[in-house]
Amino acid sequence: MNVETQDAGGAGRGARLLVVEDDPSLQVMMRYNLEKLGYAVDVASDGAAALNAVSAARPDLVLLDWMLPGGMSGLDVCRRLRALPGDNAIPVIMLTARSEETDAISGLENGADDYLTKPCSIATLDARIKAMLRRMNVTYDELRFEDIVLDPTKHRVERSGRKIQLGPTEYRLLEFFMRRPGRVFSREDILKAIWGENIHVEIRTVDVHIRRLRREINAPGEADLIRTVRSAGYALDNTPD
Incomplete structure (x- = not known):
């Protein structure tokens, strides 16, 4: 094609x-x-x-x-x-x-x-x-988790009222997590969901983009809502470690 x-x-x-x-x-x-x-x-x-x-x-x-x-x-x-x-x-x-x-x-x-x-x-x-x-008649409602709002229609992200500028991969990551809050995903799961199968991307690439996403959505004093689960992966979660 x-x-x-x-x-x-x-x-x-x-x-x-x-x-x-x-x-x-x-x-x-x-x-x-x-x-x-x-x-x-x-x-x-x-x-x-x-x-x-x-x-x-x-x-x-x-x-x-x-x-x-x-x-x-x-x-x-x-x-x-x-x-x-x-x-x-x-x-x-x-x-x-x-x-x-x-x-x-x-x-x-x-x-x-x-x-x-x-x-x-x-x-x-x-x-x-x-x-x-x-x-x-498909509609696209805002996604909300704690104080984060993601508007799929406008491709816009806010936290506590401030606008957040995300790169395309970080945006996909955040939307992926916000559609499945609380669920733990392995790095392999995330790699397949965000980059697709048969795409040769190093597994540690996931960690790099997670760090970038955290840096963009977490202002000083705000809770880190992306939880690292040892030996398992990552989750969008408000449960303290």
């Missing part, structure tokens, strides 16, 4: 997308372009990882490649998503190089809500995503 890099005005839409794509370079490119448009993006490289990602954090929309490794195709994933209790409403846009009309019909009959043929531009993909979310 040839995704064209464009700046479409940077509208902070705030929707959480799950991109299911096995090509690592395409994963990176799609995440970069979609996050630039204001979406929060998770990635998965195969069908099993996609279903696990949906179970861990329900996305607002799934961008699903047809051809996937591991014996589970995009059609299989779509059918399983539709069989999950309470998850029938997750919209699915199928992305595939298969351009025959019968392929489009097959994708739609197996539960996809829309069908895009590769290659397509990021502008076309963005338009389809927005149209789908409008039909689903």
Whole structure:
């Protein structure tokens, strides 16, 4: 898929997308372009990882490649998503190089809500995503934990009323934790959630970005709400060690 890099005005839409794509370079490119448009993006490289990602954090929309490794195709994933209790409403846009009309019909009959043929531009993909979310009446409420407020729509973070400027990775980290307060995540869990699978990033990179996030959100005298759990990982928690 040839995704064209464009700046479409940077509208902070705030929707959480799950991109299911096995090509690592395409994963990176799609995440970069979609996050630039204001979406929060998770990635998965195969069908099993996609279903696990949906179970861990329900996305607002799934961008699903047809051809996937591991014996589970995009059609299989779509059918399983539709069989999950309470998850029938997750919209699915199928992305595939298969351009025959019968392929489009097959994708739609197996539960996809829309069908895009590769290659397509990021502008076309963005338009389809927005149209789908409008039909689903998806809204994005503020996330709050203690005195921290994260507004996914405006891509804005405040603590005790002061604005906090975060880099893209630190923003994703904070949003990841704020959607799952109190839960302990290993460094491996965080690496997969923030950077994606099959992306070669050193495990200690997680610690570096956690330190940066702490430095930005913690003013002098404020409690450190990111708890380090020895031999386990990190959590957003107000419980003292």
